[in-house]
Amino acid sequence: MNILVTGGIGYIGSHVVKQLSENKDLKIVVIDDLINNNFSTVNTLEKLFLKENFEFIKLNLNDFEEVEKIFKKYSFFAIFHFAAYTQVIESMKEPIKYYENNTLNTLNLVKLSLKYKVNKFIFSSTAAVYGNVHKQLIEENEVCNPINVYGKSKLLSEEIIRDSAKANKDFKFIILRYFNVAGASLDNSLGEIHEPETHLIPLVAQTVLGKREKVQIYGDTYPTEDGTCIRDYIHIEDLASAHIQALEYLKEGNDSDIFNCGYGYGFSVKQIIEMMQKVSNVRFNIEVVEKREGEPTVLVANSNKIKNKFAWSPKYNDLELICKTALNWEKKLMSISK
Ligand SMILES: NC(=O)c1ccc[n+]([C@@H]2O[C@H](COP(=O)([O-])OP(=O)(O)OC[C@H]3O[C@@H](n4cnc5c(N)ncnc54)[C@H](O)[C@@H]3O)[C@@H](O)[C@H]2O)c1
Structure with a gap:
């Protein structure tokens, strides 16, 4: 086939x-x-x-x-x-x-x-x-x-x-x-490669590894608990x-x-940064900058339909695992490019 x-x-x-x-x-x-x-x-x-x-x-x-x-x-x-x-x-x-x-x-x-x-x-x-x-x-x-x-x-x-x-x-x-x-394959054989990278989790991972100077938060005055955007x-x-x-x-x-x-729940930009700090045990520079045009405040899925209609149930709905696999992948990319 x-x-x-x-x-x-x-x-x-x-x-x-x-x-x-x-x-x-x-x-x-x-x-x-x-x-x-x-x-x-x-x-x-x-x-x-x-x-x-x-x-x-x-x-x-x-x-x-x-x-x-x-x-x-x-x-x-x-x-x-x-x-x-x-x-x-x-x-x-x-x-x-x-x-x-x-x-x-x-x-x-x-x-x-x-x-x-x-x-x-x-x-x-x-x-x-x-x-x-x-x-x-x-x-x-x-x-x-x-x-x-x-x-x-x-x-x-x-x-x-x-x-x-x-x-x-x-x-x-x-x-x-x-x-x-987000994240990378559990065996670390595949992951995210974007030129330029614009997604939050790989950007934070690259900052942890010193490839970038700082993480930029695009706006912290959104109507959310910590003021940053929420994503699933x-x-x-x-x-x-x-x-x-x-x-x-x-x-x-x-x-x-x-x-x-999606999983049906979201994390704010600040929560992602905190999780990356936790899994890496690295502190890094953070800068709050202007909001970006075209960014909705919250995007979280109701994922009942896919769970009910497909034989699909998520196995890796764990932010710590997502951040760890993303970080491992970035480490691998850096070691290859050296
Ligand atoms: N990554 C995300 O978080 C995300 C979220 C929502 C939707 N999507 C959608 O998922 C799809 C895949 O996203 P991704 O993150 O894997 O992107 P990606 O850039 O990693 O992969 C896209 C691939 O398509 C190829 N490509 C693009 N235009 C092409 C063309 N005209 N001819 C031949 N090849 C072409 C690129 O070379 C690239 O390998 C996209 O349609 C994207 O809109 C991604």
């Missing part, structure tokens, strides 16, 4: 490919343009597979003709679509870049999926589609009102997928809206296993659906 994974060399995609490698009946074809220069991830993944079960194709999804050749060559059973740009601030400065890569390339991929009858489409969406929701826990049926271009580019992609499914009864999708993904951090291994369950769910003949991926 052939599975296409776009962005399968990235942080989340690579963890999913690793978990997919456990099923020896699958052939995984990864398209990725290596925008984060994570060549080492390609080697790590190649080692998990028999030669005939894995193919990495370095290609940009905007090369529609080449992408179509891949669809022609393989008869895919399902697609996991991870490839996207992911930086909120950048998206506000360069909207076209985000609409092109995140939305237009998704449109093309859906078009090819319909043309080549690839009827299972699993899409990486984001809690950023919700915008500023003034509720403790966000449910999937919440009105989406994204406040940054990144979130809008993903919501438009969702609409393309949903409308295509409405018009083509065989085409089924699962949209997974990730909250904040999900361990990457739990998120990856949600994807395996999403594929199973579609294989079982269930209908298309949208699921939040």
